[in-house]
Amino acid sequence: MTVRMRAMLLVIILMLSLSAIFLFAGNYFNEKYLDYSFRRFDSQLARSFGLSVSETERKYFNAAHALLQRDKVLSAFLAGDREKLFLELVPLYREMTREDPFFHVMHFIDKNGVTVLRMHRPDFHGDNLTDVRPLVRLMNRTRERLSGFEPGRHGIYYRVMIPIFSGGEYEGMLDLGLNADFVIEAVSKHFQFKSALFLNKSYAGVINNREEMIGAGNYYITGTDDPVFLTLGTDFTPGREMLLKKIDGAYYSFHTAYELREYDDAPFAYLVVVQNIDAEVQDYRNARFYLVLVVFAFLILAAAILHYSFRVMLREIEEGKKTLSAQQRTDTLTGLPNRNALLSDLEWASGSVMILINIDRFKEVNEVFGIGAGDQVLKEYSVCLREYISSFESINPEITGEHTLYRLGRDEFVILLNTKTELAEKIADYISNRTDSEIIDYQGIEISISVSIGISGNREKPLQSSDIALKISRERKRAYMHFDESMELSQHQSNNFFWLNKVKQAIKEDRIVPYFQGIMDNRTGEIRKYECLIRMLEADGSVVSPGMFLPIIKKTKLYPQLTKIMLRKSVEHFNGGGKEFSINISTEDILNKDIVHYIQNLLKETCTARNVIFEILETDNIGNYEEIREFISEVKSLGCKVAIDDFGTGYSNFTHLMNLDFDYLKIDGSLIQNIHRDEYTNRLVKSIAGFAGGMKIETVAEFVSSQEIFDAVNELGIDYSQGFFIAKPRPDTKPDDFT
Template identity: 40%
Template structure:
């Protein structure tokens, strides 16, 4: 194929491409226009149907409100007159389904004669019949929709006057609206269904409510009523009723769902009429128009192709040359640009060539500049990924990279003793200063060439040897490091002196070094030793055996519904119980285990979500008929589990006491740093629940981050409360928490209140509520 032919084919393809883009644009705008047209057409049909029905009811209400026997019954205060003369009319219109209700009232809204239920005479229905009050006070008729005590329907309300124009009472005629889907389909040929807002039925008396929902389906916050097509419950849950037009997949077919709100007399939305439409006819017409347009474009392109073929050779050569230039620019080869002089020809292609050369030279300058700039950015990203921002030490990522190339090296995991208390007592700035000083004066100055040091956590460091050595020499070096740190006192500008001690876990194995060093560190802390060397025989096997035994107990308890919930009361300053905290327990034969013996292991198994669900389910059941607030503990892992997350929100939607639920979130870095956690907290607050931050003051406390969560309660950690009657430092920390909480309108709760002295100090400091064995021990009953 010659260059000329290629160019002409390219022109043809380009024309077709523009054609297709134009048609696609027309299709998109056409679809939007057609959707709106169908929506408005169905709306017109629905409006006309509703208007016609309201007119029918209005005509009847006009006749009855002016009936001489009706007026006589009011004037003589004798409902039997109305009952006797209107009953034949009532029987006829009810039989012909022209109306569902004929109800006469006395001002402001006192039942006088109710043909639907004669036993209601004398009842005041002003709480649900604002329309009657309006009619009997404004003296004006009204036609509208309303959900009253017995049904949802169209209503015509008329004032009744005596011959002197004095108001005697009011008349309400009503007709149910369940007929709408079937009649709407007859007039529009579109399937439809009727959905009520669940809270709109709050006005229904219980016996009428039971009758109302007999042939309907409750789905979350909605009630699915009459329909001309089967709609699965999960589809209703997916619908956004605030959006008037949306797509929906039903029976393997795509529909457009049109939503028309039903607004009652009080301007509240009581439900929605929804129609299902398709664009089949639109697409059929579009395909025909598309074919016509394509044939026209194809014929035109062919003519242009034929007429311009002889004139394209030179153009194509120039285009080919320009293409070569652009490819060189694309490949960052700018050498050729310096060899080509700018042309003086006014031809547009020559001008294009000149522009491309000029642009390429400018791009060369920009590219060289960005190349240098990116080197600096790459270096910064490398440092951020592999190095700790505070101490400038290599981080966990760098450790794992280095271990790949040096699997025979030894590691020691060092942990600062009671670093949390340093943060709690002196603040984060002093805590950061301690980390910097330990790194600078004690670790990096000693390690030198033969060792690497890494910071892998808030107060955790790893030391790794870079050269082969004996295990005894490595242990001796770690002892030297720890002695150097413990002999060094850190001084701040505020004359604060801080002494540091450390634990160490050492691992000589080639596999899973960090996990094994962690086990050794845990053992060192538990046994209060300076360091422990990992030993598979006395550590891992024993630990694994204990863990497997605990996991079997958890599995049995979950399968046999032996996850128990105990409740501990929380009191106010008058020692009156205001709420309860739900506490998980596990039934193991005749023994009830506390969380200490199984919860940490459970969180690492597949059974943990089942435990969380059991606690939530049993707690909601316990308090479903009680007015106490109740709190349930959640961890960040509970929130991040999608199934547990959905389960919690569904429980809140289904509960009648969602506003009594309090979720205690364990204070951790995750609740402040993970957007998914904060989004969940906002969602459950929107559903009515309250938020408490548990164990506040345990080391992650960050007042500025706390404001983003907007909790309702702060539960001050028991470690700060248990000795607060004698520990002045604890009092200072608690005072600062209380001051912040009061300024932020957050209630405070003291945990671990075990004596009267502790209780009195907490009250004096201004804590709002109290929990502990002084008032209430955990119990399976309330």
């Protein structure tokens, strides 16, 4: 079989496969759309039902409150005068039943759960409902207004109940009830669909006429006698997936529109809606038919086009393969072999030496002179590198073997040499010196450049090892570095050593300083306190954020030195003043006896204890309660106060508050930042503030960064605010202007 025949067969198989996939996908998405339509219908049903129940609840809560606003009604109930109460309510009850045919129950019950008056059965009274009616028991326990569905002697009713108080004392309750069929009426009114209530048989024991109900599996069907529902049997289980069923030649979909739940949130009945979907089924069938026609037409058209253009396509493929192969190995800007070519060549280049060259501060060339200047530098420098290598060969005849120049991308070049390491170092030194004197002209602008160079003879990881050598040559300001095993420290370790050395030098040169951030009293609008925050100054006076070095130093023996410096400088700054100031202290500091002794001596020497607040991080491991409690007790005996910091980020927050004697609670900024736009966060912060207030602990909101957040903080009754909107950290304690 010829190549063309094999290709034709392959394409035909591919087209048939694509057609099958297209048919499958079209059918799949058609079914998904149908399913989406049904789910959207379910959602609309649930929303409509929910609105209907909410409107009914609001209407009858208002009606119940209006009834109890009538002095004669309330006084008659409190006096136990059933006859007077009945006469007062008769016109109101009649008006409400005329207005709403589903309204039936108006029921007054005393605080012991005993019926005082049923307007729907005035002669039946004196019965105790505590053991019969769960909502009555719940009302007597909570004494708050309630609503919900409840099965009763005469069927399922929706109950709205409010407590009756007199002189602050609980006296009983008012119960208004509607037949649950009102939800069926709501569905019929809004959607013109058939609906019914499915009552779980296990909840039907209290209903008097359950023998007359229609059974369907584990449920009784109420509120309808439509034959569509009577055919269900055990085929449909409410609360689960929608059911599609063909009945008497027509297609129907059965949907659970809403769950009717008891007071304890357990579903006991379901509102089920049935929809005729003959039109949807016919649309689905039509879509499948047209889909098959489209696929068939596509196959015929594709076969004709393929037959006509196959030869041209094969020729273009062959030409494209050749072009693509060249493009994949060539850098388009400089014309040099690229990274792909280098990686391919490394597979067979044994015993080669790699020289990695990186243009220093190339990013600045792009930023100052533009991308065009950067491209010009790369093109001209690639020409320069060729000339440097050629010139070096002419003056060093001992060089033998092949060499290749590559551009890796951005500002990096590689020379792969089949020569000795000593000669590679000479070449690198020569390239560095020649580059330093090179001037590249761009539109009349003279641009000078320099390079960093790394050399590696490592056979396993030549690129990685030469890159390590290059970075070290740049750090040490050397023309080049040759890789050896001692350089293989991880970047993480190098970073740790870097900051460790910087902090050591900063301590030696007294460049560890406190900055002070004002804390506003929300009740007076004044800056009443300051938090002392650690900063490190560079030799030129620039400020280094603690996030850069503190996490690393915390794991070293330098950390206690930083703690002592912050304690001493903060106390010295505020000594003799009247402002309170807080200092962060970790559990590691508290467990360090030397630090604790230092704190005690410092406070006694300076007499500043009454103004000091120690902030203990909530995110630290506050598990050593005895040691923490002992520390708090000691500093409080000296006159200090204690705060728990970053509250809300840990796991045992409220346990900390109950076990340790804190004066202030600082709510974590991750919560405060969202209180003005996230209702859940707002409620969480409100509960924290309320809990703290109940324990006589003052609260501080951190990260108050805008007017909206500040307003929300004040609305929640938080005592203090801290953040950039109030005051930024600064090296003095002069408060920022605040409007």
